[in-house]
Amino acid sequence: MQFVNSWPQVQVPPLAGESVPVALYDAGTDSVRQVTTPDGVATLYVCGITPYDATHLGHAATYLAFDTLNRALRQGGVAVRFAENITDVDDPLLERAERDQVDWQQLAQSQTDLFRSDMDQLRVIAPDAFVRVQDAIDEIATAVAQLLRDGFAYSVTTPDAVDDDIYLDVQAVQARTPYELGAISHFSPEQLAAAFVEFGGDPDRRPGKRSPLDPLLWRVARVNEPSWQAADGVPAGRPGWHVECSVIATGALPVAAEGTLISIQGGGRDLLYPHHEMSAAHASALTGREFAGHFTHAGLVAYQGEKMSKSLGNLVLVSQLVAAGHDPMAVRLAVLAHHYRSSWEWFATDLDAAQARLSRWLAAAQRAEVSGSEESGSKESVVRRQLREAIANDLDTPTMIEVVDAWAELENPQADVIEAVDALLGVPLLTS
Incomplete structure (x- = not known):
């Protein structure tokens, strides 16, 4: 059995701290x-x-x-x-x-x-x-x-x-x-x-x-x-x-x-x-x-009121959204805002909300990077622990997004959350 090339491998940051069984x-x-x-x-x-x-x-x-x-x-x-x-x-x-x-x-x-x-x-x-x-x-x-x-x-x-x-x-x-x-x-x-x-x-x-x-x-x-x-x-x-x-x-x-x-x-x-x-x-x-x-x-x-399918032709293509200038990470967040087992309907406003959310998170990451703040020194922060527990609980991404939303509102957000958002939600918040 032959394997074909897939796509470039994503580097997932390893997370220190106590793991949570899935x-x-x-x-x-x-x-x-x-x-x-x-x-x-x-x-x-x-x-x-x-x-x-x-x-x-x-x-x-x-x-x-x-x-x-x-x-x-x-x-x-x-x-x-x-x-x-x-x-x-x-x-x-x-x-x-x-x-x-x-x-x-x-x-x-x-x-x-x-x-x-x-x-x-x-x-x-x-x-x-x-x-x-x-x-x-x-x-x-x-x-x-x-x-x-x-x-x-x-x-x-x-x-x-x-x-x-x-x-x-x-x-x-x-x-x-x-x-x-x-x-x-x-x-x-x-x-x-x-x-x-x-x-x-x-x-x-x-x-x-x-x-x-x-x-x-x-x-x-x-x-x-x-x-x-x-x-x-x-x-x-x-x-x-x-x-x-x-x-x-x-x-x-x-x-x-x-x-x-x-x-x-x-x-x-x-x-x-x-x-x-x-x-x-x-x-x-x-x-x-x-x-x-x-x-x-x-x-x-x-x-448009019906299951998105090739046979109906009511498709919203990822490639078209990206070609139109939308950030792929906003597309990712728009999808992850829904629990994976739920069925839902796509609206253009979903992408607008996700882009606004991504901008807030990026700004919070810059504040955290500058301050270097962490809760209890090198100990894993409460926020990061909440993210681990939510993803291990039947992939509860809506709760994870709520947790990061609250973190992004903090004046001094914990820096260790940046790595967790990348590792768990797949969204890098720092460009370097």
């Missing part, structure tokens, strides 16, 4: 609970973009949420290994390329490059492994072959192709592994069926599918579609969506010796089902173990 919401248990790291390493996998319209503020909210988690874990004294994919082999990308009459690989490359630039501007910590799906085809095909051999997958006759498509048998996975359908999303059968269709599933494919909710593992080669030669027993074709992330996550991250394979699976809330549920099913079928200790999701961002 408690994080987990969809599977519907509770906020402490992140456990039995091997001393937190492994974080975040589902990446499908590169045909990058990067709108809905994307930014997701990646800033997990950047905040990365920072929270680091202050908690935990080493973090972070992987992210690029879904550059997928139907929406191919459909957009056909609509616009452009080469799909060129479209994917241009939008991936724009995403890299946006993440750099927003000071998001770069992943240790940044993986394009097309660079993991061999590993995915090998996994599909294994699932066929182990009885977790089956072929379905495909009239418009020479060979057969391959599907995951969800009932077999439930019968023989720890995976249970609906245990992460807690969706009713009706909700499962509706979401499966909404996100590209084909419950009514007949004849051949054993169960309506079985997901596509491998799409056999069709005319005028990209395809790859595959492993023994797997015809030329391309992977389905969910297996891509299962294989990349467990191949790009160090798998724990016991317990769940990785610590945290993250993404936007719209990935809860079917994508994250089915990724967990694939991983359990391949390994016999549970996929992740936490399934954590960022809320959705609306604009």
